Amino acid sequence: MSKQIYWLILIIFALSLLVAACAPQAVPVPQVGSVNDESEPATVSAGEVQAGEAEPAPAQEADPTEAAPVEPGPTAAPMEQSAPEKADIASSPTAESAPAVQCTAPAALTPSQTEGPYYTPNTPERTSLVEDGMPGTRLVLEGYVLSADCQPIAGAWIDFWQADASGVYDNQGYTLRGHQYSDERGAYRLETVVPGEYPGRTPHIHVKVQAPGGPVLTTQVYFPGASGNQVDRIFNPAMLVQVESQGEQRIEARFDFVIAP
Ligand code: FE
Numbered sequence: 001m002s003k004q005i006y007w008l009i010l011i012i013f014a015l016s017l018l019v020a021a022c023a024p025q026a027v028p029v030p031q032v033g034s035v036n037d038e039s040e041p042a043t044v045s046a047g048e049v050q051a052g053e054a055e056p057a058p059a060q061e062a063d064p065t066e067a068a069p070v071e072p073g074p075t076a077a078p079m080e081q082s083a084p085e086k087a088d089i090a091s092s093p094t095a096e097s098a099p100a101v102q103c104t105a106p107a108a109l110t111p112s113q114t115e116g117p118y119y120t121p122n123t124p125e126r127t128s129l130v131e132d133g134m135p136g137t138r139l140v141l142e143g144y145v146l147s148a149d150c151q152p153i154a155g156a157w158i159d160f161w162q163a164d165a166s167g168v169y170d171n172q173g174y175t176l177r178g179h180q181y182s183d184e185r186g187a188y189r190l191e192t193v194v195p196g197e198y199p200g201r202t203p204h205i206h207v208k209v210q211a212p213g214g215p216v217l218t219t220q221v222y223f224p225g226a227s228g229n230q231v232d233r234i235f236n237p238a239m240l241v242q243v244e245s246q247g248e249q250r251i252e253a254r255f256d257f258v259i260a261p
Pocket of ligand 1: 116118163201204206
């Protein structure tokens with residue numbers, strides 16, 4: 001009896017050696033291939049996934065090159081996990097930076113605010129309001145113009161005006177006044193200085209935004225942490241910009257406008 005078991009074990013052992021000798025060539029080849037195939041598109045679409053994330057893109061300067069090739073819409077790289085209700089337009093081939101879109105449909109329309117007494121029409125078209133020798137902390141404000149369903153609005157007219165770092169408006173000329181148009185991704189970028197406060201008003205930047213053929217939204221944006229926010233009766237916390245980075249000389253912030261198309 002025990003001799004039979006002994007032979008049986010010996011035969012099984014011999015058979016398993018035989019199988020093991022044949023198997024290894026077949027197993028690893030398809031695995032290595034398929035792992036590589038999956039991981040390549042996964043890294044590409046990672047930048048795109050940021051579009052739906054609540055957190056800001058970690059390295060703004062580095063973003064454009066990384067995210068640039070990713071286009072919104074049907075031609076985007078394969079991506080199983082894209083949330084349907086979130087906008088998917090994190091990149092730009094042209095803009096210097098490409099913040100991720102932060103929008104969940106249906107998005108609330110950006111509230112309007114009073115125009116105030118210092119608006120001047122027919123401003124020059126420009127993305128930088130900074131002039132040589134202009135005092136103040138440099139501010140880069142960027143973001144998107146979106147519809148309530150989080151779609152980018154290209155060609156939207158965006159007209160900014162503001163006080164200088166001392167809280168003074170140029171009501172004769174066009175200092176710190178200028179308009180621009182959102183690009184094909186709905187993105188805009190403004191270079192300016194942080195406005196100063198003036199009596200009764202916390203630091204703010206006035207803006208008018210209009211989709212092509214749409215109504216004009218007139219509003220103002222504010223800065224988190226400004227002491228005047230507490231006592232300014234026009235201040236609306238919904239209009240606070242999101243500060244992405246803050247140095248002594250330069251602040252980068254973003255704000256997305258959601259407007260009627
Ligand atoms: Fe003002």
